[in-house]
Amino acid sequence: MRLEVKERGSKEYYDEFLYVVSRYKKFKKNPRRKAYQFTKYLIYYNIFVFFVLLLNFYFYLDTKETIFMFMTGALTVILLIQIVYLFVCIKRIKMLLKTKGVRIVEFNEDGIEYIDDDKNIRVKWEDIKYIILNKYTISILPKIVVNGFISINAKYKDEIIDTLEKYNKKDLFIDNSNYYKK
Numbered sequence: 102m103r104l105e106v107k108e109r110g111s112k113e114y115y116d117e118f119l120y121v122v123s124r125y126k127k128f129k130k131n132p133r134r135k136a137y138q139f140t141k142y143l144i145y146y147n148i149f150v151f152f153v154l155l156l157n158f159y160f161y162l163d164t165k166e167t168i169f170m171f172m173t174g175a176l177t178v179i180l181l182i183q184i185v186y187l188f189v190c191i192k193r194i195k196m197l198l199k200t201k202g203v204r205i206v207e208f209n210e211d212g213i214e215y216i217d218d219d220k221n222i223r224v225k226w227e228d229i230k231y232i233i234l235n236k237y238t239i240s241i242l243p244k245i246v247v248n249g250f251i252s253i254n255a256k257y258k259d260e261i262i263d264t265l266e267k268y269n270k271k272d273l274f275i276d277n278s279n280y281y282k283k
Contacts, residue, residue, distance in 0.1 A: 102207070102208045102260060102263075102264040102267075103205065103206075103207045103208075104205065104206045104207070104253065104257060104260065105203055105204075105205050106203065106204045106205070106206070106253075106254070107203050109197070109198055109199075109200065109201075110197070110198075110237075110254055111237065112194060112198060113138065113236075113237045114237040114238055114252075114254055114255075115193075115194045115197045115198065116138040116139050116140055116141075116194060116237075117136050117137070117138060117139070117235055117236060117237045117238050118237075118238050118240065118250075118252045119139035119190060119193070119194070120136050120137050120138065120139035120142060121136050121233070121235065121238065121240045121242075121250075121252075122240075122250050123139060124136075125242065125246065125250075128231070128233065128240075128242060129230055129231070129242060129244075132230075132231045132233050132242070132275040132277075133275060133277060134277070134280075135235075135277065135280040135281070136233075136235040136236065136238070136240075136277070139190060140187065140190055140191060140194070143183065143186065143187045143190065144187065146183060147180060147183050147184060147187065150176055150179055150180045150183060151180060153176060154173060154176040154177060154180060157169050157172045157173045157176060158173045161173055202217060202218045203217070204216070204217045205217070206251065206253055208261075208264045208265075208268065210268060211225055211226070212224050212225040212226045212228070212229070213226075213229070213241060213251060215251045220248070220249065222248040222249055222251055223248075224241065224243050224248075224251065226268070226270055226273075228243050228244050228245070229241060229242070229243060229244070229270075229273055230242045230243060230244045230273075231273055231274075231275050232261070232265070232273045232274050232275065233275045233277060234255060234258055234261075234274070234275065234276045234277055234278050235255065235277050235278070235280075235281075236255065236278065236280075236281040237254070237255050238252050238253070238254070238255055239252065239253040239254070239255055239257065239258065239261055240252050241253075255278075258278075261274075262274065
């Protein structure tokens with residue numbers, strides 16, 4: 102089967118794919134988990150760090166212990182790095198939304214091949230750990246990351262399932278779509 106994708110994915114698609122890529126090891130250990138929007142995940146993390154920072158600063162003002170001031174400084178640095186990382190991710194998503202061109206995903210008896218203007222990724226069937234369906238993405242997780250990750254829009258779910266059945270690879274498919282509200 103050969104999919105030629107001419108339209109760009111949605112913001113949610115790229116956001117979810119970045120989450121899956123960032124949590125690759127966790128999905129590899131337990132593929133039956135919900136994927137979130139990466140930018141929302143980072144925003145919640147930043148809010149948590151900010152409140153812990155305020156709590157440490159309060160403890161410093163209350164006790165005048167220098168350890169709380171060091172912890173406040175460390176948390177401030179962590180928060181600044183995370184804020185910069187959030188903006189980098191938002192910029193990356195905007196860049197992905199603006200890219201043009203045709204992406205080709207081809208399934209054959211050897212494996213899966215992804216081709217676009219910038220890269221060509223080939224993954225053999227025996228090198229694939231899971232093919233995970235989430236709310237917006239179908240992510241192909243390799244056993245070992247060599248060239249990168251392949252992702253397909255979830256709207257191609259039926260075609261992917263038919264293709265996996267054709268090549269007798271249905272055991273690789275993990276359907277997490279029941280984790281999301283309809």
